[in-house]
Amino acid sequence: MSLAPPPLPADAAPIVAAAATPARARHEQARLGKRLRHLVGRTIADYGMIEDGDKVMVCLSGGKDSYTLLDLLLQLRAKAPVRFELVAVNLDQKQPGFPAHVLPDYLRSLDVPFTILEQDTYSVVQRVIPEGKTMCSLCSRLRRGALYAHAQREGFSKIALGHHRDDLVATFFLNLFHHGKLATMPPKLRSDDGKHVVIRPLARVAEADIVAYADGKGFPIIPCNLCGSQENLQRKQIKRMLDDWERQTPGRIQQIANALTDVRPAQLADPTLFDFLALARRGDAPLPDAHAWLAGEARES
Numbered sequence: 222m223s224l225a226p227p228p229l230p231a232d233a234a235p236i237v238a239a240a241a242t243p244a245r246a247r248h249e250q251a252r253l254g255k256r257l258r259h260l261v262g263r264t265i266a267d268y269g270m271i272e273d274g275d276k277v278m279v280c281l282s283g284g285k286d287s288y289t290l291l292d293l294l295l296q297l298r299a300k301a302p303v304r305f306e307l308v309a310v311n312l313d314q315k316q317p318g319f320p321a322h323v324l325p326d327y328l329r330s331l332d333v334p335f336t337i338l339e340q341d342t343y344s345v346v347q348r349v350i351p352e353g354k355t356m357c358s359l360c361s362r363l364r365r366g367a368l369y370a371h372a373q374r375e376g377f378s379k380i381a382l383g384h385h386r387d388d389l390v391a392t393f394f395l396n397l398f399h400h401g402k403l404a405t406m407p408p409k410l411r412s413d414d415g416k417h418v419v420i421r422p423l424a425r426v427a428e429a430d431i432v433a434y435a436d437g438k439g440f441p442i443i444p445c446n447l448c449g450s451q452e453n454l455q456r457k458q459i460k461r462m463l464d465d466w467e468r469q470t471p472g473r474i475q476q477i478a479n480a481l482t483d484v485r486p487a488q489l490a491d492p493t494l495f496d497f498l499a500l501a502r503r504g505d506a507p508l509p510d511a512h513a514w515l516a517g518e519a520r521e522s
Contacts, residue, residue, distance in 0.1 A: 250437035254296075257434060261293045261422045268409045270420040271379065273303035277420075278377040280368055281309045281335070283324055283443030285435035286383035290423055292438065294381065295333070308377070309335040312367050323441050336375075340367045369417055377417075384421045387428040390477050391459045399455060403489070405481060425478070 265271050279294060281287045294307055311324050321337075328335040340363075372380050384406050393405040408424040411417070423431070435442065466473045486494035498508055 246437070250434070253430060253434055253437070257289075257293055257426055257430060258296055260425045262297055264408060264425050265297070265420075265422055268420070268424075270409055270422060271301075271303065271305050273305070275303075275305040275378045276376060277305055277307050277379045277381050278368070278372050278375075279307055279309050279381045280383070281311045281324060281328075282383070283311070283441075284383070285431055285440065285442060286385055286423065288438070288440040288442070289426075289431050289434055290381060290383040291333070292440075294422065295331070307333065308375075309333050310338065310368065310371060311335070312338045312340060312364055314364065315339070315341040320443060323443055327441050336371070338367060338371055369412065369414075372417055380417055380419045382419060382421050383423055385423040385426045385428050385431055386478050387460075387463070387474060389421075389424055389481065390474055391456055391463060393477070393481060394459045394462070395455060398459075427474070 271277065277294070279287070279291050281291060291307070291309055298305060298307060309324075309328055313319060313321060325335070325337060368380065371377075389405045389408075393403070396402050396404045406421060406424075408421050410419050412419060463474055489495070492498070502508075
């Protein structure tokens, strides 16, 4: 029996529309906020993301996704059935022109505890990556290492990241097209070293809704152009493909996201996930393996 949460209903697709008046805009923003709180709260519950007594490190980059993540978690914490601590953490990678005052000023205005880590990963990437090559992969690994090390030092029980529904769908196709596997960013995972639990509370939230929510909230967005905005080229291609599909067939991305929660191993081809050998067997005699099947062919050659 599948333990995956049920697929989201059709109304989970973005509902944001242009508002004609300030009053209408406020109404739409309030409606969107309520809807996103419901989606995130349901996701947290379905995947057991946050427990009583958790100390959650919210990774804040200064982009729309992480601002929205922090904002919604703060709202949910006020009425949550469990008590948990939120601490915002930003990694200052010493990129030229980074406005170092923006995040501290914003977080102080909310009275949110925060830590600004300083690590010059930018110089490392510049030194290691040849000119003209994409820096994102190495930069991401260095950033993750610094954040994980901080989480271990400070005793955080969960690390919250701002990846959203569209990120999960895009990662699925990146793995499919470029790595030959069916995999994506899971809503909740344990790090490879077993020391950290990573959660993605925005896993069901559409990027279009995050854009509208962040715009309505007026978050002090720090533009991602400090190193040339070198978004992974393969991911950009996937995003263009998904955008085209969504224009041609509205709701397509949500259908794909739903499919990620409805995996049926017996209808795929991975013998490690489904016991094809035992399917409709006659008798108890052991089945010949691949070597036995190919032995005759080898003799003939």
